Amino acid sequence: FTGNSSRRHIINTQSLVAALATSTTPSQRNLASSTSLAMTSSFDTGYLNAQDATDLDVELMSTPGFSLEQLMELAGLSVAEAVYEVGTDGNDGAKKKRVLLVCGPGNNGGDGLVAARHLFHFGFQPTVVYPKRSTKPHFINLVQQLDDLNIPILDEIPATVATDNDDDGENKDHYDIIVDAIFGFSFRGTAPREPFATAITQMITMQTQQSSLLISVDVPSSWNVDGGDMTEGLKFQPDVLVSLTAPKLSAKKFTRRHFVGGRFLPPGLAEKYGIRMPPYPGVSQVMELSKPKEAPSKEEVDDGEMDWALQYQAYLDEQEKERGESDTEDDEGEEDEVEGEEWAKEYAAYCAEKEKEFFEANKPKE
Numbered sequence: 001f002t003g004n005s006s007r008r009h010i011i012n013t014q015s016l017v018a019a020l021a022t023s024t025t026p027s028q029r030n031l032a033s034s035t036s037l038a039m040t041s042s043f044d045t046g047y048l049n050a051q052d053a054t055d056l057d058v059e060l061m062s063t064p065g066f067s068l069e070q071l072m073e074l075a076g077l078s079v080a081e082a083v084y085e086v087g088t089d090g091n092d093g094a095k096k097k098r099v100l101l102v103c104g105p106g107n108n109g110g111d112g113l114v115a116a117r118h119l120f121h122f123g124f125q126p127t128v129v130y131p132k133r134s135t136k137p138h139f140i141n142l143v144q145q146l147d148d149l150n151i152p153i154l155d156e157i158p159a160t161v162a163t164d165n166d167d168d169g170e171n172k173d174h175y176d177i178i179v180d181a182i183f184g185f186s187f188r189g190t191a192p193r194e195p196f197a198t199a200i201t202q203m204i205t206m207q208t209q210q211s212s213l214l215i216s217v218d219v220p221s222s223w224n225v226d227g228g229d230m231t232e233g234l235k236f237q238p239d240v241l242v243s244l245t246a247p248k249l250s251a252k253k254f255t256r257r258h259f260v261g262g263r264f265l266p267p268g269l270a271e272k273y274g275i276r277m278p279p280y281p282g283v284s285q286v287m288e289l290s291k292p293k294e295a296p297s298k299e300e301v302d303d304g305e306m307d308w309a310l311q312y313q314a315y316l317d318e319q320e321k322e323r324g325e326s327d328t329e330d331d332e333g334e335e336d337e338v339e340g341e342e343w344a345k346e347y348a349a350y351c352a353e354k355e356k357e358f359f360e361a362n363k364p365k366e
């Protein structure tokens with residue numbers, strides 16, 4: 001089995017599920033059922049509009065209840081985990097990755113400050129831009145915690161960072177990842193005021209000219225929380241969105257990698273606001289709601305078959321959609337189906353092999 005992402009897999013999804021469902025081992029049958037389940041229903045967290053997001057926040061933090069410090073810590077940890085997930089391949093770790101966290105004046109900015117600290121401990125090299133520092137004691141503490149780790153805190157994005165590449169196509173001040181923690185669900189109006197308007201333009205330059213991966217916290221900054229991008233021509237399009245508690249309405253317009261984090265919502269409150277906590281995997285603080293289009297690599301398969309099944313499902317859905325659109329001119333359909341069936345059989349055999357290895361390795365000692 002070679003799940004190489006470069007290989008062209010146009011798969012008949014039914015054949016994959018059928019091959020797995022008739023397998024003799026439980027893990028393959030589980031995989032088959034999770035695959036078919038995901039085929040008919042994908043997890044829907046529901047959405048919060050700006051007003052409900054604010055009301056829910058107030059309810060969560062009414063006394064007695066959660067404190068802002070608690071929730072911000074979990075929100076920032078979720079962001080850091082999502083950055084780790086999209087920013088590393090799990091092997092080379094985070095050590096070489098430079099991350100620029102651009103933090104706004106409110107709690108969205110606070111999430112960025114918390115994330116910077118966790119990212120340092122995960123092995124990244126964070127730099128924080130915090131132009132309008134809050135004077136609230138909790139924020140002063142967060143800044144101190146960053147100072148204690150010698151994490152640089154700047155007042156603006158340096159011009160040398162957000163400039164076009166030089167003649168060699170390089171920028172020595174390049175950041176691998178930018179975290180947009182400028183505005184969350186309390187952004188109002190259709191235009192960000194300075195100094196954040198400039199910061200957002202600079203982030204777009206870094207994303208487009210230097211291929212920095214742009215990750216937004218809760219809401220892409222400058223987007224209307226309910227309606228999406230309503231700016232005149234700013235066109236801020238992050239690569240990744242990490243929604244907190246539940247996606248805001250504007251997330252419906254977001255088509256790239258989308259995570260949800262903030263694993264703290266009590267079921268009663270979720271029900272009251274018509275949202276659902278996603279089935280977070282294991283001890284994760286985040287769950288990816290929409291998956292990348294590319295087929296996963298063998299390394300990803302090795303990481304865990306169930307995760308792989310969901311990820312692969314999204315890929316299949318995308319392929320089917322594309323196929324539906326080009327059905328009329330596609331004269332390779334039959335051939336593709338055969339390839340899909342063969343691949344499904346190969347995958348089932350691969351699962352059996354893996355399971356055997358697992359049982360061998362975990363055999364009780366005589």
Ligand SMILES: NC(=O)C1=CN([C@@H]2O[C@H](COP(=O)(O)OP(=O)(O)OC[C@H]3O[C@@H](n4cnc5c(N)ncnc54)[C@H](O)[C@@H]3O)[C@@H](O)[C@H]2O)[C@@H](O)CC1
Nearest residue numbers: 071072105106107108183184185186187188192193218245
């Ligand atoms: N319940 C949750 O899920 C939690 C949410 N948290 C975070 O808190 C965020 C909400 O925080 P806040 O309510 O403090 O608000 P934001 O951080 O969204 O932003 C508010 C600040 O932005 C400024 N602002 C608004 N519109 C502007 C414009 N057009 N130009 C310039 N400045 C503008 C306001 O004056 C205010 O200073 C969420 O999005 C999330 O990131 C977490 O910290 C805690 C838990």
Ligand SMILES: [K+]
Nearest residue numbers: 180183217219
């Ligand atoms: K944001």
